[in-house]
Amino acid sequence: MSGADLMARREAVLGPAYRLFYDEPLHLVRGRGAEVWDREGRRYLDAYNNVPSVGHCHPxxxxxxxxxxxxxxxxxxxxxxxxxxxxxxxxxxxxxxxxxxxxxxxxxxxxxxxxxxxxxxxxxxxxxxxxxxxxxxxxxxxxxxxxxxxxxxxxxxxxxxxxxxxxxxxxxxxxxxxxxxxxxxxxxxxxxxxxxxxxxxxxxxxxxxxxxxxxxxxxxxxxxxxxxxxxxxxxxxxxxxxxxxxxxxxxxxxxxxxxxxxxxxxxxxxxxxxxxxxxxxxxxxxxxxxxxxxxxxxxxxxxxxxxxxxxxxEGLMQRAEATGRQLLDGLRQIAAGRAGIGDVRGAGLYATLEVVSAPSGRPDGPRAAALQNRLRQLGILAGLCGAENQCLKLRPPLCFSDRDCDELLSGLDRALST
Structure with a gap:
């Protein structure tokens, strides 16, 4: 069954109040740790979901x-x-x-x-x-x-x-x-x-x-x-x-x-x-x-x-502190010199980039949404927050590793550059 068919069935039975992420909705079928896979077998790095707090499907x-x-x-x-x-x-x-x-x-x-x-x-x-x-x-x-x-x-x-x-x-x-x-x-x-x-x-x-x-x-x-x-x-x-x-x-x-x-x-x-x-x-x-x-x-x-x-x-509280520092440091390096990033904020394994219009500094929700969708195309899941959804929301499972963080930062740098 195609994704379009499933979406049509979903809307027919669940009604219009439910929302889906991304311009191209994601159909996930399994997960492990900080990784999830869609129905075609494509792997994504999960930098958003806090509900599976210790990682997807922890044994x-x-x-x-x-x-x-x-x-x-x-x-x-x-x-x-x-x-x-x-x-x-x-x-x-x-x-x-x-x-x-x-x-x-x-x-x-x-x-x-x-x-x-x-x-x-x-x-x-x-x-x-x-x-x-x-x-x-x-x-x-x-x-x-x-x-x-x-x-x-x-x-x-x-x-x-x-x-x-x-x-x-x-x-x-x-x-x-x-x-x-x-x-x-x-x-x-x-x-x-x-x-x-x-x-x-x-x-x-x-x-x-x-x-x-x-x-x-x-x-x-x-x-x-x-x-x-x-x-x-x-x-x-x-x-x-x-x-x-x-x-x-x-x-x-x-x-x-x-x-x-x-x-x-x-x-x-x-x-x-x-x-x-x-x-x-x-x-x-x-x-x-x-x-x-x-x-x-x-x-x-x-x-x-x-x-x-x-x-x-597994020392996940301590990992959140260490990986969170790595994440914030990397985000600040990426934001430096980029006019469209107004601020970088975070605590532990919770961080955001605030996307703004240059030179006004006003929140730029549409550009943040474009960034979120570009990351999804690159295989990285992120969210949005803020009054105008202008802040990229990074809130991965606590098992997020140094290597995961490097992948996220590299993908984000690439997404901002394109």
Missing amino acids: RVVAALAEQAGALNTHTRYLHENVVAYAERLVGTLPPELGQVMLTCTGSEANDLALRVARCATGGTGVIVTAHAYHGVTLALAEMSPSLGAGAPLGRHVRTIPAPDAFRLADPGQAMAAAAEAAVDSLAAEGIRPAAILFDTVFASDGLHPGTPGIYAGAVEAVRRAGGLFIADEVQSGLGRPGGSMWAFERHGLVPDIVTMGKPLGGGHPLAAMAARPDLLERFGRETRYFNTFGGNPVSAAVGLAVLDVIRD
């Missing part, structure tokens, strides 16, 4: 899934050793203040649950997010995900603030803090109490702005003074990816009240989580009836344990 993850699936899988209303053991291991990667965890299937579920906990704890409903944030697909989260566009208008209880964009703002931390103060005042003017400030701590959807350590402390403090909580969305940025720490918020020396984590926990399997201060969950558990039928089931927990084992045993 230890696949074996753990198969072994537990062959023994038992059921819902979470029964006792099971895997579930408790995984929760203990996951909490052990976090600061001691975040002493309890609730397991879900997706990052959207984790963020939605975090909002429920925050509302219960504070009595407020207001939420402050960044200007081009994305936090999930539920109705509540779509109303606070500006990146979804006009088709998902923000709720009246939502306010936006700028990400700490050091490329365009002279003092990004101060700008973010001042905007948070104004957002709190704006909510109060409508009689809305803040429940939380919610952001991804590398601000990936906003264009990837890791910032200097502590850059968002003022914004968090403004919301906490008003009675709100700080929710760190680590779905994209955490689990060893920052290099030098397991979670991106740890770079900033500020412990969130709640942390949400997503599918990278399962290395390609649907597993996510929300960790919180125990006092918050004590009240939530007392006042709210909650259960998640399948979140953190025995198979998911076995997979999650295997992912943590691989990160530890």
Whole structure:
């Protein structure tokens, strides 16, 4: 069957809301490590996908899934050793203040649950997010995900603030803090109490702005003074990816009240989580009836344990730090002297090139899309982010090697030159 036939079948049965990457959609059939192959057998270097966090089809993850699936899988209303053991291991990667965890299937579920906990704890409903944030697909989260566009208008209880964009703002931390103060005042003017400030701590959807350590402390403090909580969305940025720490918020020396984590926990399997201060969950558990039928089931927990084992045993957090330095250094060398590259940013194994129009310096989304498609033609998969999709998004599996990095940089240099 041709790709066009499959696309027609797909649209007919799945409808028009789904999107495909690239001008020429990609039909993948298998993967291993940081490599994937299409139906014609062509190999691609994956510099984008963080869901298979330790690499596509890691043998230890696949074996753990198969072994537990062959023994038992059921819902979470029964006792099971895997579930408790995984929760203990996951909490052990976090600061001691975040002493309890609730397991879900997706990052959207984790963020939605975090909002429920925050509302219960504070009595407020207001939420402050960044200007081009994305936090999930539920109705509540779509109303606070500006990146979804006009088709998902923000709720009246939502306010936006700028990400700490050091490329365009002279003092990004101060700008973010001042905007948070104004957002709190704006909510109060409508009689809305803040429940939380919610952001991804590398601000990936906003264009990837890791910032200097502590850059968002003022914004968090403004919301906490008003009675709100700080929710760190680590779905994209955490689990060893920052290099030098397991979670991106740890770079900033500020412990969130709640942390949400997503599918990278399962290395390609649907597993996510929300960790919180125990006092918050004590009240939530007392006042709210909650259960998640399948979140953190025995198979998911076995997979999650295997992912943590691989990160530890293969030194993937340390690899993310070392390979991330190699990647950033290479990107800066490629960008030097090229007028169409405005900035290079990154932290660990997460990096971006911001594509701009010369000499105005304005975001150039169409050229970034052309670059993404050219890389695909060269056998390298990358993504886009930023308010105008002007930033090339590089977020490979944690197993990305020095050799993979060299291949990516060489391909990128060639793509920019053509």
